[in-house]
Amino acid sequence: MASRGALVFLQPSRLPLDPYLPPASTSQQQQPPPKPHLTLTFATSLDSNLSLSPGVQTVLSGPESKAMTHYLRSKHDAILIGVGTAIADNPSLNCRIDGVGGYGGEGLEGQPRPVVLDPKGRWEFGPESKCIALAREERGKAPWLIVARECEEGKRKMLESVGGRVLQLPASEQESGRYAMDWREIMVCLAEQGVRSVMVEGGGSVINELLSPKYFDLVGSVIVTIAPTWLGKDGVQVCPDAREEGGKRIPVSRLRDVKWIPLGEDVVLCGRPNGN
Ligand SMILES: NC(=O)C1=CN([C@@H]2O[C@H](COP(=O)(O)OP(=O)(O)OC[C@H]3O[C@@H](n4cnc5c(N)ncnc54)[C@H](OP(=O)(O)O)[C@@H]3O)[C@@H](O)[C@H]2O)C=CC1
Numbered sequence: 001m002a003s004r005g006a007l008v009f010l011q012p013s014r015l016p017l018d019p020y021l022p023p024a025s026t027s028q029q030q031q032p033p034p035k036p037h038l039t040l041t042f043a044t045s046l047d048s049n050l051s052l053s054p055g056v057q058t059v060l061s062g063p064e065s066k067a068m069t070h071y072l073r074s075k076h077d078a079i080l081i082g083v084g085t086a087i088a089d090n091p092s093l094n095c096r097i098d099g100v101g102g103y104g105g106e107g108l109e110g111q112p113r114p115v116v117l118d119p120k121g122r123w124e125f126g127p128e129s130k131c132i133a134l135a136r137e138e139r140g141k142a143p144w145l146i147v148a149r150e151c152e153e154g155k156r157k158m159l160e161s162v163g164g165r166v167l168q169l170p171a172s173e174q175e176s177g178r179y180a181m182d183w184r185e186i187m188v189c190l191a192e193q194g195v196r197s198v199m200v201e202g203g204g205s206v207i208n209e210l211l212s213p214k215y216f217d218l219v220g221s222v223i224v225t226i227a228p229t230w231l232g233k234d235g236v237q238v239c240p241d242a243r244e245e246g247g248k249r250i251p252v253s254r255l256r257d258v259k260w261i262p263l264g265e266d267v268v269l270c271g272r273p274n275g276n
Pocket residue numbers: 041042043044049050051053054055056057058060081082083084085086088089117118119120121122171178179180181182183201202203204205206207209236
């Protein structure tokens with residue numbers, strides 16, 4: 001019997017996903033690879049929306065694909081989200097598959113490390129934030145915060161008190177006032193912390209950046225849950241900036257080795273960027 005609150009994702013459903021997961025060797029090697037295996041994974045509507053509007057959490061995955069997402073979480077060292085998602089969703093960012101640590105398993109075995117990309121320190125977390133509370137209860141790992149500026153002392157202490165960490169990275173200040181980090185530097189930083197695989201869940205800005213030609217080569221695999229619903233205009237859209245070559249529009253990016261897996265009422269699209 002599954003432990004309390006745990007999700008079940010059985011072996012026959014796991015098998016078709018396995019070729020898109022980080023290589024098993026990445027969790028056994030002595031030396032971490034120079035950059036982690038990056039799996040880009042999210043749930044979208046038929047009109048390519050992640051949520052009804054910015055700042056709003058929207059349930060798209062059905063129970064079967066939700067269990068799949070948690071299986072994927074169990075296979076990665078870290079889960080990364082942008083601060084927009086942390087603020088909108090107050091996410092748990094742990095793995096609730098039956099048998100992992102905190103859900104019938106030992107210690108924190110199988111729990112990924114939550115990582116929040118928050119250059120300006122906008123995320124106002126506290127002891128009641130789900131992922132902080134879960135870390136305290138030993139049902140998830142404590143989050144790491146990637147910042148561009150010095151982190152407030154109170155926030156740093158709160159994170160460190162549950163086993164979290166603040167990582168400061170260089171960023172270029174844009175005219176918009178945004179502090180932009182280079183995704184290659186983010187990946188190198190995670191590798192230096194011993195992270196061998198990272199599952200990037202969103203939100204819109206993060207996904208659209210990684211789908212752009214500048215960064216698509218960093219992506220090892222893409223696993224998208226497509227739910228049979230339309231959310232309508234003004235949602236948070238997966239739609240990277242358009243691309244031109246010789247004055248003509250061309251596709252931005254494309255997957256190969258594609259597999260479509262029906263799961264409950266959803267379908268899961270797996271693929272790899274060209275060349276990866
Ligand atoms: N359906 C799904 O699977 C998912 C849905 N969502 C939804 O997505 C929405 C949130 O998406 P969105 O608003 O786009 O926010 P994001 O979660 O994508 O966070 C965006 C912010 O992250 C920071 N950031 C992103 N890229 C960089 C970079 N290269 N360097 C430095 N900082 C960076 C910036 O912070 P700053 O502004 O401080 O500079 C940016 O504004 C929510 O509604 C959430 O519910 C989220 C995840 C999955």
